[in-house]
Amino acid sequence: MDNDRSDLHIMRLRGRRLALRYLLLLGAAVLFLAPLYWMIASSLKPEYDVFARPPIWWPSPPRWQNYVEALTKLPFQRYAINTLIIAVFSVVGYTLSCTVVAYGFARLRAPGKDTLFVLMLATLMLPYPVVMIPQYVIFSELDLVNTFWPLILPAFLGSPFYIFLLRQFFLQIPPDLEDAAHIDGANLVQILWYIMLPLARPAMATVAIFSFQFAWNDFLAPLIYLQDQSKYTLMLGLSFFRSSFQVNWAYLMAASLTVALPVIILFFIAQREFIEGITLGGVKQ
Amino acid sequence: MSHMTRAHRREALAFYLCISPWLIGFIFLTVGPMLYSLYISFTRWDLLTDPVWVGLRNYTVKMPGDERFWQSLKVTILYTLAYVPLELIGGLALALLVQRRIRGIRLFRTLFYLPSVLAGVAFAVVWLWMLDPRGGLVNLILAQFGIVGPRWLLDPDWALPALVMMSFWGWGRVMVIYLAGLQAIPGELYEAAAIDGASSWTRFWRVTIPLLTPTIFFNLILSIISTFQSFTNAFVATNGGPLDSTLFYVLYLYKQAFEFRAMGYASALAWVLFVIILVLTLVVLRSQRFWVFYAGERSDG
Numbered sequence: 001m002d003n004d005r006s007d008l009h010i011m012r013l014r015g016r017r018l019a020l021r022y023l024l025l026l027g028a029a030v031l032f033l034a035p036l037y038w039m040i041a042s043s044l045k046p047e048y049d050v051f052a053r054p055p056i057w058w059p060s061p062p063r064w065q066n067y068v069e070a071l072t073k074l075p076f077q078r079y080a081i082n083t084l085i086i087a088v089f090s091v092v093g094y095t096l097s098c099t100v101v102a103y104g105f106a107r108l109r110a111p112g113k114d115t116l117f118v119l120m121l122a123t124l125m126l127p128y129p130v131v132m133i134p135q136y137v138i139f140s141e142l143d144l145v146n147t148f149w150p151l152i153l154p155a156f157l158g159s160p161f162y163i164f165l166l167r168q169f170f171l172q173i174p175p176d177l178e179d180a181a182h183i184d185g186a187n188l189v190q191i192l193w194y195i196m197l198p199l200a201r202p203a204m205a206t207v208a209i210f211s212f213q214f215a216w217n218d219f220l221a222p223l224i225y226l227q228d229q230s231k232y233t234l235m236l237g238l239s240f241f242r243s244s245f246q247v248n249w250a251y252l253m254a255a256s257l258t259v260a261l262p263v264i265i266l267f268f269i270a271q272r273e274f275i276e277g278i279t280l281g282g283v284k285q
Numbered sequence: 286m287s288h289m290t291r292a293h294r295r296e297a298l299a300f301y302l303c304i305s306p307w308l309i310g311f312i313f314l315t316v317g318p319m320l321y322s323l324y325i326s327f328t329r330w331d332l333l334t335d336p337v338w339v340g341l342r343n344y345t346v347k348m349p350g351d352e353r354f355w356q357s358l359k360v361t362i363l364y365t366l367a368y369v370p371l372e373l374i375g376g377l378a379l380a381l382l383v384q385r386r387i388r389g390i391r392l393f394r395t396l397f398y399l400p401s402v403l404a405g406v407a408f409a410v411v412w413l414w415m416l417d418p419r420g421g422l423v424n425l426i427l428a429q430f431g432i433v434g435p436r437w438l439l440d441p442d443w444a445l446p447a448l449v450m451m452s453f454w455g456w457g458r459v460m461v462i463y464l465a466g467l468q469a470i471p472g473e474l475y476e477a478a479a480i481d482g483a484s485s486w487t488r489f490w491r492v493t494i495p496l497l498t499p500t501i502f503f504n505l506i507l508s509i510i511s512t513f514q515s516f517t518n519a520f521v522a523t524n525g526g527p528l529d530s531t532l533f534y535v536l537y538l539y540k541q542a543f544e545f546r547a548m549g550y551a552s553a554l555a556w557v558l559f560v561i562i563l564v565l566t567l568v569v570l571r572s573q574r575f576w577v578f579y580a581g582e583r584s585d586g
Contacts, residue, residue: 028379051419100303100306120311125563132555154310158310217407219517219521220516224543238410239520239521249417260403260407267399274398
């Protein structure tokens with residue numbers, strides 16, 4: 001009897017704790033969803049309803065033309081193509097270069113390797129703004145300002161974070177296959193291409209996704225290098241949109257949502273890679 | 286290198302071949318530019334005419350007398366002091382909330398992480414509208430409770446707190462890192478503590494937090510480095526205003542370089558930023574042994 005009662009007590013206590021947890025989760029969810037909801041609701045209002053009092057919480061009927069009108073105010077199509085070009089080249093550049101570099105750091109022995117690895121990790125802490133001016137001066141002396149080159153070229157020279165991430169991945173792969181290939185007389189390029197690349201595919205996917213997201217959202221570098229409006233990326237276009245017109249919030253929200261959509265979709269497709277990639281850099285040493 | 290066998294030499298060659306992309310980048314995009322920038326910082330240069338050598342004057346005369354430089358430093362430090370602890374604690378709270386594998390938890394995790402992928406211009410634009418004094422959701426909700434909300438990003442006293450406040454939307458990134466750290470804590474430790482009669486509060490402070498210190502440490506470093514680079518939010522949402530109340534360091538650096546074309550002075554600012562971040566990182570790294578607990582490590586005591 002007594003036991004039953006205390007079991008019941010514990011179960012009730014657990015139930016109450018679970019309920020509290022869900023309550024907190026829901027509260028946080030409302031907070032996190034509010035800006036998205038407001039963004040979507042505002043993007044579908046006619047202009048004169050945006051500041052209506054009492055506020056209109058949901059537009060009826062939704063004004064879908066806002067999207068068409070907002071996206072034709074500026075050549076967003078051109079911006080999308082520009083962004084895509086830069087993003088694709090960054091993805092290819094980072095994925096290839098970082099994989100090869102990471103393989104070297106993970107597997108090959110050479111004098112000076114440890115020092116170089118420490119140097120590479122140190123540059124992980126180096127903020128872009130610190131090298132932004134001299135890099136700009138160099139690219140302007142090469143006459144490459146106002147082209148995509150300054151945004152694409154660095155991708156082919158690797159990035160410490162991705163290299164580190166891939167190296168950790170390579171360290172987990174047993175070297176048996178490479179050793180066997182080595183004995184069979186395969187050279188470095190063959191080992192990399194036929195053995196390591198297929199094995200590294202999951203980690204390379206993570207790097208590809210991250211570099212795509214980064215290139216898509218990047219703002220400071222495009223802002224510095226791209227001057228002609230015809231060369232703008234989506235983020236530059238969005239920022240320009242915000243500052244150049246008498247702000248029409250419905251249009252601005254429609255444009256923001258559209259511009260952010262590819263990354264949101266990518267996130268839903270590749271959630272696992274996103275989350276694993278972030279944690280890999282963080283916790284494992 | 287006569288002591289190296291031929292196989293060793295070939296392997297070393299292969300190593301340097303493999304890492305050559307990074308090595309080239311390291312020389313031409315990092316070390317070279319850093320040294321170049323040090324030279325530029327000793328000059329006055331508008332990029333159009335030849336640079337004029339001014340020695341240390343950018344550091345010793347121009348910077349100390351430049352009120353906007355001090356303002357930008359103040360803004361950045363205040364922001365860091367508010368933002369970093371908030372993000373570290375908020376991210377941990379979120380992680381603890383979504384830690385248990387209860388029904389629907391994946392949906393919540395996804396939801397909390399989602400805004401983090403919006404980093405940049407879209408993030409800033411959404412909040413610009415959320416915090417609009419007349420049409421923004423924040424003030425509309427406050428109005429439902431009879432409160433007249435401040436003018437947020439348009440008010441010099443509220444703009445910086447507003448930027449801190451809106452940053453909660455990006456906590457998901459930190460949450461995910463904590464989550465991995467939490468999941469790496471062996472369950473037996475909790476069981477052992479529970480058998481010893483430790484309350485959940487004690488277990489949190491005596492088991493969770495100590496074992497999570499490496500993750501907290503990692504997040505701390507990342508957080509500090511990223512706040513010192515804050516740019517996009519301020520550029521898009523406030524452009525440093527009103528009255529320079531959100532003039533972040535990197536925003537000021539950008540303005541000096543690309544609006545006023547003062548490449549020499551801007552380079553000096555960049556070097557000062559570099560030294561600040563370097564010192565801060567070293568201090569945090571050094572502090573590690575006082576509070577970061579690595580499970581694999583054994584102490585003599």
